[in-house]
Amino acid sequence: MIGYLARRLGYYAVLLVVAVFLAYALASAALGPRTYFEAKQPRPSAAAVDRQLTALNINDRTPVTTRFGVWAEDLVLHGDLGRTIHDTSVNEEFGRRIWVSLRLLLVGSLLGMALGVAGGAWSAVKQYRLPDRALTILSFVLLSMPVFLVALFLKNGAIAAKDATGREVIPFVGYETPGLAGGVGAHLADWGLHLLLPTLALALGGLATYSRYQRSTMLDVLGSDYLRTAEAKGLTRNRALLKHGLRTAVIPMSTMFAYNFLALFTGAAFTETIFAWHGMGEWFIQAINEQDVNAVVAVNLFAAVTVLAAGFLADALHAALDPRVRY
Amino acid sequence: MSASLLEVSDLTVDFGAVPAVRGVDLAVRRGETLGIVGESGSGKSVTALAVLGLLPRAAAVGGSVRLDGRELVGLPDKELARIRGSRIAMVFQDPLSAFTPVYRIGDQIVEALRIHRPQGRAAARRRAAELLDLVGIPAPERALDSFPHEFSGGMRQRAMIAMAIANDPDILLADEPTTALDVTIQAQVLDVLRTAQRETGAALVLVSHDLGVIAGMADRVAVMYAGRVVETAPVDELFARPRHPYTLGLIGAVPRLDGRGGPLVPIPGTPPAPGTVTGCPFAARCPLVEDRCRTAEPALTGDDGHLAACVRAGELAARAPRPEEVYPVPPVPPAGRPGEEILRVTGLVKTFPVLKGTVFKRRVGTVHAVDGVDLAIRRGETLGLVGESGSGKSTTLYELLALTRPEAGRIDLLGRDTAGLDRAGTRELRRAVQIVFQDPMASLDPRMPVGDIIAEPLRAQAAPRAQIDRRIPQLLRQVGLEPAHASRYPHQFSGGQRQRISIARALAVEPELLVLDEPVSALDVSIQAGVLNLLQRLKAELGLAYLFVSHDLSVIRHLADRVSVMYLGHTVEAGTVESVFESPRHPYTRALLSAVPLPDPVAERARTRILLAGDPPSPRERPSGCPFRARCQVHALLDDARRARCEQEVPLPQAAAPGVDHLAACHYPDA
Numbered sequence: 001m002i003g004y005l006a007r008r009l010g011y012y013a014v015l016l017v018v019a020v021f022l023a024y025a026l027a028s029a030a031l032g033p034r035t036y037f038e039a040k041q042p043r044p045s046a047a048a049v050d051r052q053l054t055a056l057n058i059n060d061r062t063p064v065t066t067r068f069g070v071w072a073e074d075l076v077l078h079g080d081l082g083r084t085i086h087d088t089s090v091n092e093e094f095g096r097r098i099w100v101s102l103r104l105l106l107v108g109s110l111l112g113m114a115l116g117v118a119g120g121a122w123s124a125v126k127q128y129r130l131p132d133r134a135l136t137i138l139s140f141v142l143l144s145m146p147v148f149l150v151a152l153f154l155k156n157g158a159i160a161a162k163d164a165t166g167r168e169v170i171p172f173v174g175y176e177t178p179g180l181a182g183g184v185g186a187h188l189a190d191w192g193l194h195l196l197l198p199t200l201a202l203a204l205g206g207l208a209t210y211s212r213y214q215r216s217t218m219l220d221v222l223g224s225d226y227l228r229t230a231e232a233k234g235l236t237r238n239r240a241l242l243k244h245g246l247r248t249a250v251i252p253m254s255t256m257f258a259y260n261f262l263a264l265f266t267g268a269a270f271t272e273t274i275f276a277w278h279g280m281g282e283w284f285i286q287a288i289n290e291q292d293v294n295a296v297v298a299v300n301l302f303a304a305v306t307v308l309a310a311g312f313l314a315d316a317l318h319a320a321l322d323p324r325v326r327y
Numbered sequence: 328m329s330a331s332l333l334e335v336s337d338l339t340v341d342f343g344a345v346p347a348v349r350g351v352d353l354a355v356r357r358g359e360t361l362g363i364v365g366e367s368g369s370g371k372s373v374t375a376l377a378v379l380g381l382l383p384r385a386a387a388v389g390g391s392v393r394l395d396g397r398e399l400v401g402l403p404d405k406e407l408a409r410i411r412g413s414r415i416a417m418v419f420q421d422p423l424s425a426f427t428p429v430y431r432i433g434d435q436i437v438e439a440l441r442i443h444r445p446q447g448r449a450a451a452r453r454r455a456a457e458l459l460d461l462v463g464i465p466a467p468e469r470a471l472d473s474f475p476h477e478f479s480g481g482m483r484q485r486a487m488i489a490m491a492i493a494n495d496p497d498i499l500l501a502d503e504p505t506t507a508l509d510v511t512i513q514a515q516v517l518d519v520l521r522t523a524q525r526e527t528g529a530a531l532v533l534v535s536h537d538l539g540v541i542a543g544m545a546d547r548v549a550v551m552y553a554g555r556v557v558e559t560a561p562v563d564e565l566f567a568r569p570r571h572p573y574t575l576g577l578i579g580a581v582p583r584l585d586g587r588g589g590p591l592v593p594i595p596g597t598p599p600a601p602g603t604v605t606g607c608p609f610a611a612r613c614p615l616v617e618d619r620c621r622t623a624e625p626a627l628t629g630d631d632g633h634l635a636a637c638v639r640a641g642e643l644a645a646r647a648p649r650p651e652e653v654y655p656v657p658p659v660p661p662a663g664r665p666g667e668e669i670l671r672v673t674g675l676v677k678t679f680p681v682l683k684g685t686v687f688k689r690r691v692g693t694v695h696a697v698d699g700v701d702l703a704i705r706r707g708e709t710l711g712l713v714g715e716s717g718s719g720k721s722t723t724l725y726e727l728l729a730l731t732r733p734e735a736g737r738i739d740l741l742g743r744d745t746a747g748l749d750r751a752g753t754r755e756l757r758r759a760v761q762i763v764f765q766d767p768m769a770s771l772d773p774r775m776p777v778g779d780i781i782a783e784p785l786r787a788q789a790a791p792r793a794q795i796d797r798r799i800p801q802l803l804r805q806v807g808l809e810p811a812h813a814s815r816y817p818h819q820f821s822g823g824q825r826q827r828i829s830i831a832r833a834l835a836v837e838p839e840l841l842v843l844d845e846p847v848s849a850l851d852v853s854i855q856a857g858v859l860n861l862l863q864r865l866k867a868e869l870g871l872a873y874l875f876v877s878h879d880l881s882v883i884r885h886l887a888d889r890v891s892v893m894y895l896g897h898t899v900e901a902g903t904v905e906s907v908f909e910s911p912r913h914p915y916t917r918a919l920l921s922a923v924p925l926p927d928p929v930a931e932r933a934r935t936r937i938l939l940a941g942d943p944p945s946p947r948e949r950p951s952g953c954p955f956r957a958r959c960q961v962h963a964l965l966d967d968a969r970r971a972r973c974e975q976e977v978p979l980p981q982a983a984a985p986g987v988d989h990l991a992a993c994h995y996p997d998a
């Protein structure tokens with residue numbers, strides 16, 4: 001198993017390098033930091049713009065491979081992600097935002113998966129009965145809504161609740177109450193409350209997708225011989241379902257997790273913006289508007305690392321759940 | 328009857344509005360073996376599952392199941408679970424899917440032990456190892472840590488039996504426990520079941536479609552048809568003097584390995600659709616039907632424990648007719664003398680690389696699927712090709728049908744070497760050789776009317792429209808269907824009829840050699856008999872040659888003129904059916920033949936069985952010397968000097984005497 005995971009890890013490392021290079025090349029080609037400087041008032045001289053661009057290592061007159069070389073060297077040797085277009089450190093901004101986003105992504109993805117697996121399994125056991133039908137309808141409604149719509153609904157709901165009660169029942173702006181007094185407990189509670197809506201916005205999408213897949217794998221398992229064997233040896237139906245049925249039916253979900261994480265990323269960008277979280281997604285959108293190449297690449301690096309980490313996690317999970325893959 | 332351990336009375340099971348079991352009465356006494364025999368859809372498996380409350384929730388169970396007088400029907404799942412696995416245990420058909428794939432075998436057995444008797448893991452594990460040892464699994468300690476997919480089918484079924492007897496049950500319910508297994512493995516597993524029964528003193532309820540298995544194992548037999556028991560009797564009595572026409576027909580429909588038993592009796596028609604019967608459910612197929620049969624369903628009555636649900640049971644009991652005296656048997660025209668040789672295969676070899684790796688494939692081994700096969704068929708002759716799974720018989724077929732140069736060896740078809748065929752030659756041979764597959768449903772396009780299906784090969788040969796229109800009704804009649812059937816679709820036919828359609832399609836282009844790949848394996852015996860008779864008739868009428876591939880030796884015995892036995896890619900014995908079946912020379916053939924159960928309890932008891940050790944080796948390993956060495960019962964008894972020869976020298980096929988058509992590839996045949 002260790003050997004298998006090590007091989008996967010090597011494979012992901014290669015993928016990461018390729019992905020980062022592609023992101024770098026794409027961002028350099030698509031964004032025009034030169035126009036950003038040229039549009040400044042008063043308009044700087046062409047030589048000044050050039051100098052500025054070179055200093056930031058985003059000059060489009062330098063070949064992209066050379067720029068990438070410089071960037072990569074700084075990253076590998078000094079852990080330096082370069083400068084933003086405002087000539088501030090990308091690293092600093094990165095450090096500020098990463099925990100904001102990770103918190104959202106981690107809780108959102110895991111919660112979505114847990115809800116989806118539980119809902120899907122339950123739905124399968126109750127096939128064609130009320131709970132199954134209700135969940136099916138809910139999933140299809142959610143699946144047909146983009147994440148930002150779900151997020152907006154949730155936010156408007158919270159606003160309506162505030163208007164109705166006259167106080168903020170569930171916070172819908174930012175990830176903490178600024179200047180909150182109190183101990184660790186109060187802070188944690190405050191964080192949790194702020195997490196609620198954005199996480200839900202992400203998790204609901206997960207619930208919808210996972211539950212569909214989990215339902216169908218669970219249905220396969222429900223008709224399986226080994227479930228019958230488990231009952232025949234003396235397990236009650238419910239225990240057999242949990243111990244032998246769900247345990248096997250959940251295996252394909254690990255693969256789903258890797259794929260789904262990618263979709264989650266896009267969703268997270270919108271969610272952050274809507275709930276005014278200063279996370280990676282918000283930064284990404286902002287950086288594109290400002291033609292900030294290095295910031296865009298930094299967010300991409302973050303995305304690539306997390307997505308591949310999710311992939312690796314999925315592999316590890318798969319190998320742990322299904323002994324047959326440990327070849 | 329009060330001494331019964333398990334008493335099932337008036338058991339009914341309905342799936343929605345469809346009755347699957349319609350009033351079954353059974354009694355199982357302590358320590359005895361009750362065989363339940365029936366064809367697919369007879370309700371035999373549903374009955375077994377209903378006893379344990381293992382049916383899906385959609386099933387409505389009525390009537391009564393009493394274990395030691397305690398009613399089980401309607402018990403809450405919690406109570407039933409306490410009985411399942413401890414007092415009544417079950418062995419299922421398909422050992423491949425009956426173990427949870429993600430848990431170790433040992434853990435699954437330990438779980439079974441600990442559900443009913445709380446005990447430490449270590450103790451349970453020791454007990455599990457003992458159980459595996461009891462059922463003959465080598466190195467039980469290591470086997471405990473294996474996952475189900477690492478076991479062969481036979482090993483899994485042994486482990487399944489070990490798990491079933493883990494808690495010393497009073498009743499062992501085995502539902503088609505050997506159906507998915509090869510015959511030598513079946514013999515081993517049946518032996519293990521007997522051991523298990525002896526060790527635990529449990530009663531065995533054996534559900535099977537195979538009359539041979541039932542005859543060899545059961546003390547009493549219940550025959551099920553259309554959701555009811557139609558006859559029940561002690562085993563000897565049932566086979567010697569069946570009182571229900573259906574039982575009689577079944578016995579007559581099974582081909583026998585010993586060549587006794589006369590022509591096969593086909594039972595016409597198919598079982599009624601559930602829920603449509605009034606009166607005797609067998610009436611539509613029964614040759615003895617009278618008006619009174621149709622008014623009410625006959626009750627199960629009789630004396631001395633021999634009961635039958637037939638109004639004419641008394642008559643049958645008194646007269647004890649042979650099956651062919653009751654059922655009309657279509658005359659099979661005598662086959663002509665075989666003509667010239669149309670197929671000769673010499674030294675055929677086919678290997679497959681074993682690849683590993685996801686992106687970059689590397690070759691890590693070689694499967695020697697076919698490793699020296701010789702075959703010869705003459706016009707008008709049937710060659711039976713026999714072998715267990717992994718013997719390479721399917722690969723041999725595909726190599727034949729590929730019509731290309733084989734990897735090694737030579738194939739001559741209709742006098743032409745397939746290595747040097749031009750386009751016209753290939754085209755001609757494509758016509759001359761046709762194949763019929765095992766599963767007619769998978770090989771017939773469900774969206775095409777039957778007429779088009781049959782016409783397909785003709786169209787491929789660019790036959791004129793008028794000729795096609797003339798051929799279709801002719802072909803349908805030839806295989807025993809109606810010309811009007813041409814406009815129907817495959818799903819409107821029964822399994823047997825579909826196989827007839829496949830045969831008609833194969834015959835459309837007037838082939839000379841018909842390759843039949845397990846053509847009756849998917850059919851119930853009563854249907855199978857009709858198809859076998861049809862094949863025999865067609866051969867005689869059309870002067871065809873058949874290459875008949877089957878794992879069922881009785882069928883081969885019945886139909887073939889010559890037989891060729893394969894083991895691990897090698898032809899190990901070949902000759903006329905009489906010589907090979909009457910006096911087999913190769914140790915493998917002898918073991919194989921002795922493993923086939925006979926549908927005759929008296930003959931079964933008189934036989935001695937050669938039980939082969941272990942499973943066939945994987946074709947990836949190519950043992951030195953004789954391929955059969957590892958399992959050979961003769962080899963095991965040889966002295967060292969003679970043994971060495973088996974280990975070093977590959978035995979070549981040798982005739983029994985010069986000029987005799989009976990070859991065996993063994994250094995010590997007839998030993």
Ligand code: SF4
Nearest residue numbers: 607610613620637638
């Ligand atoms: S009751 Fe009549 S139809 Fe039924 S099996 Fe007996 S003779 Fe045949």
Ligand code: SF4
Nearest residue numbers: 953959962973993994
């Ligand atoms: S050659 Fe030896 S090992 Fe092979 S079948 Fe004959 S006796 Fe057995």
